[in-house]
Amino acid sequence: MVAQWAYKFRFYPTPTQKRQLAIEFGHARFVWNWALETRTKAYQEHSKSLNYSGLSRKLTALKQTECPWLGEATASCPTQKLRDQDTAFKHFFAGRAKYPRFKKRHQTQSVRYQLDQRHVEKNFNAESQRLKLPKLGALKLKWSRRMTGIPKMVTVSKDPAGRYFVSLVCEIEILPLPTRKNVIGVDVGVKDVVITSEGYKSGAPKYTYQYARQLKQAQRRLSKKRKGSYRRRRQQQRVARIHARIADSRRDFLHQQSSKLINENPVICLEDLNIKGMLRNRHLSKAVADCGLFELRRQMEYKAAWYGREVLIVDRWAPTSKACSECGTIHESMPLKVREWVCPDCTTRHDRDINAAINVLRLGTVGSAGTDKARGAVKTPRAVA
Numbered sequence: 564m565v566a567q568w569a570y571k572f573r574f575y576p577t578p579t580q581k582r583q584l585a586i587e588f589g590h591a592r593f594v595w596n597w598a599l600e601t602r603t604k605a606y607q608e609h610s611k612s613l614n615y616s617g618l619s620r621k622l623t624a625l626k627q628t629e630c631p632w633l634g635e636a637t638a639s640c641p642t643q644k645l646r647d648q649d650t651a652f653k654h655f656f657a658g659r660a661k662y663p664r665f666k667k668r669h670q671t672q673s674v675r676y677q678l679d680q681r682h683v684e685k686n687f688n689a690e691s692q693r694l695k696l697p698k699l700g701a702l703k704l705k706w707s708r709r710m711t712g713i714p715k716m717v718t719v720s721k722d723p724a725g726r727y728f729v730s731l732v733c734e735i736e737i738l739p740l741p742t743r744k745n746v747i748g749v750d751v752g753v754k755d756v757v758i759t760s761e762g763y764k765s766g767a768p769k770y771t772y773q774y775a776r777q778l779k780q781a782q783r784r785l786s787k788k789r790k791g792s793y794r795r796r797r798q799q800q801r802v803a804r805i806h807a808r809i810a811d812s813r814r815d816f817l818h819q820q821s822s823k824l825i826n827e828n829p830v831i832c833l834e835d836l837n838i839k840g841m842l843r844n845r846h847l848s849k850a851v852a853d854c855g856l857f858e859l860r861r862q863m864e865y866k867a868a869w870y871g872r873e874v875l876i877v878d879r880w881a882p883t884s885k886a887c888s889e890c891g892t893i894h895e896s897m898p899l900k901v902r903e904w905v906c907p908d909c910t911t912r913h914d915r916d917i918n919a920a921i922n923v924l925r926l927g928t929v930g931s932a933g934t935d936k937a938r939g940a941v942k943t944p945r946a947v948a
């Protein structure tokens with residue numbers, strides 16, 4: 564399967580590169596906002612819709628008359644912005660996105676470069692770690708992972724925390740992983756993000772808690788700074804940096820977990836998260852969203868498609884926590900605080916989450932939680948201290 568694979572690396576621009584990038588970002592933003600305004604006006608006043616080629620012609624005219632300074636930027640960058648806006652409008656008309664918005668100075672800034680494929684070796688070489696861009700020269704990248712493939716596009720961005728990144732998109736052939744026999748059931752949760760029917764527990768990194776105090780303090784300081792002041796800007800960046808750190812570590816953790824599951828198991832049964840959220844209280848539904856469990860599922864699904872694996876979503880309304888995975892007895896209630904219990908019928912000692920994962924596996928493969936023997940019998944289990 565051929566997939567678009569994006570490599571993202573951080574880089575550290577020199578002061579000269581920073582200045583040039585500020586120009587590139589500024590001009591790209593100007594072109595985006597100008598095009599958006601022109602488009603909106605043309606539609607409101609003349610009910611005329613402008614597309615990429617119309618705008619491109621207008622832009623060339625603008626460069627020659629009112630805004631000759633647009634020539635300071637790399638020619639391909641504004642063009643790419645127009646293309647991006649075209650895509651944004653396509654998504655809008657298809658009902659997939661909101662109406663495109665104006666870009667502001669303190670949001671993430673980005674410009675896209677097209678790499679000339681005829682002379683690509685001159686400007687890009689992963690082996691000797693070289694990346695050269697027009698008007699910027701060689702970039703000092705942190706090549707944090709090995710790259711395969713030749714990128715066609717390079718996106719340079721700066722996030723609100725003031726960090727610079729390049730994203731290189733390559734088309735690469737992905738080979739299916741060797742097939743193995745096992746099928747696994749996965750229960751997801753808040754205390755442990757991933758629990759498998761084989762007894763693996765991932766734990767849950769509590770980034771938000773770890774950084775909560777830092778964040779609170781930084782936000783309090785921000786609220787005391789005068790609007791429009793330089794100190795307020797600087798404090799805004801500090802807050803953005805903490806948010807970025809939380810998001811980065813959460814994403815890393817989820818990628819580790821989803822890759823591990825997909826590498827080790829050809830078929831994965833996963834409980835439908837919407838049902839999980841509904842089954843339990845509102846407080847927990849929020850936590851489910853907070854931990855990025857939906858993101859975990861998204862990652863598992865696309866990785867499964869890449870590597871020829873299968874993710875079965877178990878969307879049946881079934882008591883995965885309340886049923887004994889050994890004898891199938893369904894118990895009356897299972898408060899969240901009960902982590903371990905003993906089934907009164909078969910005296911099996913259960914770990915709450917692993918038991919649920921085994922039930923998910925059963926539902927995915929057989930179609931019922933536990934065995935059918937004792938279905939319908941409602942019992943109260945004993946909690947184990």
Ligand SMILES: [Zn+2]
Pocket residue numbers: 887888889890891892906907908909910911
């Ligand atoms: Zn039992």
